[in-house]
Amino acid sequence: MSVPDDLPVLEVTALEKHFGGLFALSKLDIAVRRGEIVSVIGPNGAGKSTLFNVITGIYEPDGGDVRYMGESIVGLRPHQLVKLGIARTFQSVRLFANMTILENAMVGQHCRARGGVFGSILRTPGIRDEEERIKERAIEALGFFGPRLSGYRMDQPAFSLSYANRRRLEMARAMATDPYLILLDEPTAGMNPRETLELRDHIVRMRDELGLTVVVIEHDMRVVKGVSDRVIACDYGQKIAEGTYDEVAHDERVVEAYLGTKATE
């Protein structure tokens, strides 16, 4: 897919999502350019995860539009969006706990393969090559995090991993789908300071080495500061500030949203 560089990879316009009387998203506008790392920040309940869920097709929006590579993707199912190149991780880690680490990553490659029933039963040469390729690609994705998910670990069930490694595996699984755009929902939650700093580098590497466009929801301001080309602050489902980290961090409304009082008082 060749896209002009200036066209936004992801463009969200006037997005609305209501749950009963609650406006989780309200007239939200966001644009993400190719190769950018954009952080979305905001207090709990600001609608950040809802935004991800609408983009990835888990929720249908109640209004507005989501455009990916210039085309509207509203109404597409999550698995169709993965095939188009949008991958994500979940705030509450959601691995296939009883599958091995390698199998988890291989599931990511599912959408890039097409082996059917009869081919799989007969195990034709084509299917065997495809399986080989899926495995190689999965191992490659796991290798992004160094030895942590490689070696003997690949054949262990995912539930045996530490919390931080589960988060890493979730990212590896998302990367194994060969995405253009990756959405990371609080990737450092539950990690210790050292692991958090390391993950900061990983996020930058995703863009620099793999050429991914990254949108990340994050609470840890060191990470936000370290990775972001641009920061978008949300509250009550609306965008309240946008710009570089320093601009947003000193924005009155952002400080107010976080502290709950007017900063000027």
Add this chain to the structure above:
Amino acid sequence: MNRVVKAGLAGGAVTIFLGLVGLIERFADLSLVGEQVTFSRLILVVAPFIVGYAVGRPRVEHGERRSITAREALLWGAVAGAVAGALVGVAAVAVDAFGVERVRAVFIQVTQGLIDFVTLGLEPPIVGAIGLTAISAVAGVLGGAMHVVPDRIRKPIVSAIATILALGFLQRVVPVAMAEIDLETDWLYTSAGLTWFGAAVIGGIAAGVSILKTWKGDVIRDAIRGTTTGSQIGVEGSAPRGGTSVLRTVILGGAAVGLFVLPLVVGSVVSERLGTVMVFILLGLGLNIVVGYAGLLDLGYVAFFAFGAYATGILTGGMLNSFEGITPPVIHADLSFYVALPIVVLLAAFVGMLIGAPVLRLRGDYLALVTLGLGEMVSVLVASPWLTPLVGGPAGMRDISDAAIGGISFRDPKNFYFLALAFVILALFVSRRLYRSRIGRAWTAMREDEQTADAMGISTTSYKLLAFAMGGAIGSIGGALFAVKIGSITPASFQVFVSLQVLGIVILGGLGSLPGVVVGALVLVGLPGILREFEEYSFLAYGAALVIVMLLRPQGLVPNVRRTRELQEEERAQDAWAAEKEQEAAVEGVST
């Protein structure tokens, strides 16, 4: 102590229950060994033995493992056994005092004979009750002794007793098989169970094998696995793991030959039942794809069984019993079974999708309930007047093809076994290939977490439909073979119980496990047929078996092998990996 008494009371209650349902008296004449060891007598001591064993088990108390001394084990076993026996004795005395006839008005299986039996035929009953208590106490002590006696003595004894009892129960099967291959049976069996001499020989052999296993066990195991003790796995390149040894080949070959000669030696009664087992293995393999692989709880699986059977009937010239005599159904074809079968299978896959489509959005309990209803609809439909011109209503269909090839009829139980075996092997092959492919991975992911699977690029809709289609296709083969096997079918064979039975097979064997399906079918379908005497109690045994297995072994009898092996080999792999890394580090250390 409280715990010990409670266990004893529970054991006594079980025995009383078995007495009330008539199990004890019914088998007073079923001798296992000689005329002395009857099934009923065995029942009387089984419960005390088990509670005696149970109370002596080491257990975890307040988070600490508390081991039990030999004296405690024996004493507690005696007490628990005595309590169990005393409870049964007291119950018998009470019934006797109250009047057997009056109790019989409610519990119709309670007879004077039962009371006499339980009180050991002694007068007055209270003496018999005391005797029973004493015997039960001994049984309890023996149960407790299981923890006390060292392994090398215990194992041969247990193995000898288990083998003798198993052969005792199989007294209708083993002699027939032995006679078929011209073996003398008189030394081993009489008309009533094993002879004492035979039992002694069998017990001796079993004990000998057990001793040999303890003594040379690891050598034998290595020979079978084709590994040598102490070979380092994964450290020095590829170790010769999985290499075939002569012994391993012999065992596998022996098993294969056994499968083929089985119906030739077991006689037609058991062959007939083996054929039924094969049909249920096919049903189990089909349902395993839906429930075990894709995680869709389908309680209406009988629909595919019925579809396969009736569609085969219609396509292979089946006729209807009607008021005008024997008439062809409104849709009628007289194809060869082998032409009809692919059509039936394809149609069944399509029906699977039709059934799957409306329930795609349902999960768990809701899915189970709706499929239960859909399955029941099929049972009702095939008996309904509306479909009578097609499937014959309650009178059913007859004259279905016997799938003969060159004059060999597969209506014959022995021939049928081979036909069914071929399809079972095919279904096993298909299941295994699918499970270990991209498709199997997608099913597993979907079973683990449907929404996440969707968000990772798996079209859950397609894969659910595919699971229903594949499950339906394999299940319909089971139905088709069933129709061939018996030649005429009626709605009575397609009741909702079949769904539950097949689900029982899959769950008992272990969800997602192919050997599990085979073992599950052998246990739940095969055993009741072989132990004919127990037929009327088969549902009781069925329920008890499910409860016990689910409590003690919730992963099933033969759990999904791959995962189990992974867990076991994890440690060795980890060690190998660590050693490798250490070596690398050492090399780097030298070079820098």
